[in-house]
Amino acid sequence: MTVTLPDGKALTFPRGVTGNDVAAAIGPGLAKAALIVELDGKEWDLFRPIEQDANIRIITRKDEKALELIRHDAAHLLAMAVQDLFPGTQVTIGPAIDDGFYYDFARAEAFTPDDLPKIEARMHEIVRQARPTRREVWPRDKAVQHFKDIGESFKAELIASIPSNEDVSIYWHGDWHDLCRGPHFRTTAEIGDAFKLTKISGAYWRGDAKNAQLQRIYGTAWRDKKELDAYLTRIEEAEKRDHRKLGREMDLFHMQEEAVGQVFWHPNGHTLWRTLENYIRRRVGEAGYNEIKTPLLFDRKLWEQSGHWDTFHQNMFIAEVEDEGRTLAVKPMNCPGHIQVFKQGTKSYRELPLRLAEFGSCHRYEPSGALHGIMRVRGFVQDDAHIFCTNDQITGETKSFCELLLRAYRDLGFDSVKVKLSTRPEKRIGSDAVWDLAEGSLEKATRAAGLDFTFNHGEGAFYGPKIEFTLTDAIGREWQCGTLQVDFNMPERLGATYIGEDGNKHAPVMLHRAIVGSMERFIGVLIEHYAGKFPLWLAPVQVAVATVVSDADAYAGEVVAALKAAGIRTVLDTDNQTVNYKVRQHSLAKTPYLLVLGRREAENRTVTVRKLGVEKQESLALDAAISMLCAEAVPPDLR
């Protein structure tokens, strides 16, 4: 029997050789470092016999792939420790995930945060014990019966759902065993000690809220302590840029009990908002959109007609009007309103594509548990627009929207964007034929726009398929923001038509699209992306003018007036404080520029400029400083 190494070298072994034997034949170092092997790309336990010729690759700890394996083994380790410490706890599933692993348990009593260190200690103990791993294949019926007998009903249910053509493999680590696809390390020692349990949460069996709720324990696991520490530092860094913390520190916004899920924008935050809004307004304007404003409250009948009532009325804010005896609903989205604008007058095919844009204020009764700072709120503003067009215009409109969106993301500091195409969901309106058409057009248009994308089957909106744009922030987190949806249903439902070339009425196609999605959420993303250190054009306060001595107060007043006249957002600081103190305060406030003024500057009509994060200072003539700042403060689309 021949196994071929990645470098092309072929080795001959008797049938039934193990990965261990192959590794040992190559070298004792490799034999020790090996975790598992890959046979023709398929993962295989080191101790499991190899029965046929194969391309073989030995995976060691150094391998990128080792992470996922360590995490999977760590999940088993967690389950072992929990069942050791908490007899009667049922195991369910425990996969490797980004940065770590989790395991879902069924237990009547709740795990407490105090349990985590105990469980972790037991995990380390089991690692030290180096429990050996063994793999067995059982007949399905035997396995189901066995797990039922030992009270592991969830496992029994899992086995029952394994396709009949697949082996039911049982992995033993010492005398603990679990149903598992594998592969696993030779012993628990190979997991190492670079792991940490991080949190406990509830989780539904099989991810379905209708099912029983289990208790999930999360952990993180790495190849070595250094990687673990780096991860923990990364988490700390992420906490430092939390938009809720920075929002308070930079006096951008606040939220309170009396307006759950809604944002009070303070002057600084609203400045940021308006800067972003005006940027989008200009970009959208030059792309041929017409901005409109539509009502917040609509008669329930409109939502029934659009189909939203059916699907979402439990998530809508309802306003009853006693005198009129009618029910109004606060709009959860802008499309029906835009269709009303489209429907005014008679539209000709010559007017298409007609692009109606609105910074539309929407309210949705989001589940309480979904709320998160300003990232997920109940009252939000979408940078919404609807493009009414013909079938033939879908591709061109999609393409130019993608360009517009990518341009905007780059301007706002995001270079990496992922695209997903979501197809028809189970609960939907419209015939399959129409969905075929909509999905086909969108896929074609997305390809025409030159975008790489992956599919998200079944995740589309109820009225049409969509593409979703996910950007990556400065520390590698992904945020879904933009979207474009193709809708062949809504215009027809709400009676929107145009007169075609043939003189007959046709329903237009409607493209729903947003660049930033929710203004609130996007500003949250911006805050975290920049860690509050905004580029000058976005910064709510662009320049702080601070005096060293009160003799410079009058000159400082002049400087501030000149900066404000030049359109620079400036604050004046003539407080009775030391320079050191002022530098610290304005640095912590993340003000991009600090101009320090003392007698010297007042006499020479200069300013000493200190840029945020830069210790070196520069002395400039006032006029030169102002023109330098003005040049840098120009929004990217006006440069």
Add this chain to the structure above:
RNA sequence: GCCGAUGUAGCGUAGUGGUAGCGCAAUCCCUUGGUAAGGGAUAGGUCGUGAGUUCGAUUCUCACCAUCGGCACCA
């Protein structure tokens, strides 16, 4: 909505069955200091809300509200 945790001054925190401290910020005074905290004084809290237990509750119990970590949801 579900599981769990948390809620003390603007912010960050300590603490207790006998009506609460500390740091920063704030106010005033001294200091006019040249690039990440100068000094002193003062003021600020019905300890999330409501009920219960108790002679007495910020502390114990229950309910509710909000927030946080997840799950589920996201037109």
